[in-house]
Amino acid sequence: MAEKPEFPVVQGGGSLIIAWQIRDKKVLVVGGGEVAAGRILHCLNADARVTVVSPLARLNPEVAYRVAQGQVTHIDRNFQPSDLDDSSIAMVLVAVDDPAASTTIWKLCKERRIPANIADVPSECDFYFGSVHRDGPLQIMVSTNGKGPRLAAMIRRFIAKQLPSDAGRAIETIGQLRVKLRQIAPRQEDGPKRMAWMTKVSEAYSWDEMCDLSEEDMDNLLRYYPSGKVPSLDGLKGMRANPEVGQLDVFDGSFGFSVGA
The missing domain is CATH 3.30.160 (Double Stranded RNA Binding Domain)
Known part of the structure; x- marks a missing residue:
């Protein structure tokens, strides 16, 4: 009898967790209260173009501030079905204290195939926050x-x-290093080697050490890429004063060029 394969067990009932890129896309927010304020901030953090539909008198202080600062476009009235006629709308977020109106907007979004989230009504949401x-x-x-x-x-x-308190800075450094690496090894067939080498780098240094890498350190580190090696932190720092440190260990001649040149 064949052994049962050890594959992950399917756990139904979940959601597909994804990072939705809405930079420069239009998001329509219906409502101007506390919940709407949170939704708006999420969208602005993602560089979306936000339009808020709500009477001015119903805007809470945070939403009113976003409007006054020009961070969002404001339509000073209640929602109208024609608000959904704009074909550039990427999503609709509804946060009003009117269940009947919310359901109506939800149905209108379904007719137009616009992804929507109705606050506090999970059954009327294409996605959750x-x-x-x-x-x-x-x-x-x-x-x-x-x-x-x-x-x-x-x-x-x-x-x-x-x-770690510096996790964000460390990730920023890794991101900069990846960009530099793609510049010296841009071909699609370089992908597996790039990934393998970046994994070695991520495992070689601590969060604090990663944060301390300077532009010069990253350039020196990239000199090790052709050989697939990653230097110790002390070795990398030693190259600040003497770039030729470790030169004999870096290149194996297979690429025919010097990354540091």
Whole structure:
């Protein structure tokens, strides 16, 4: 009898957690209260173009501030079906204290195939907003699939406390190094080697050490890429004063060029 393969067990009932790129895309927010303020901030952090539909008198202080600062476009009235006629709308976020009106907007979005989120009504949501921890390029979202938002916030705070305080800066450094690496090894067939080498780099240095890497350090580190090696931190720092340190160990001649040249 053949052995049972050890594959992951399917756990139905979840959501597909993805990072939705909405930079420069239009998001329509219906409502101007506290919940709407949180939704708006999420979208602005993602560089979306936000339009808020709500009577001016119903805007809470934060939303009113976003309007006054020109961070969002404001339509001073209640929602109208014609607000959805704009074909450039990427998503609709509804946060009003009117269940009947919310359901009507939800149905209109379905007719137009526009992804929508109706606050506090999981059954009328194409996607959920989780509790998010943000540290520069690092984003961690905790979702309970709409079942326990407050619990999600508690779990998010617990996770955040376990992270290094400089995690965001370290990730920023890794990102800069990846960009530089793609410049010297841009071919698609270089992909596996790039990934393998970046894995070695990520495992070789601590968070604090990664944060301390200067532009010069990254350029010197890239000199080791052709050989697939990663120097010790002391060896890398030694190259600050003498770039020729470790020269004999860096190149194996197979590439025929010097990355540091």
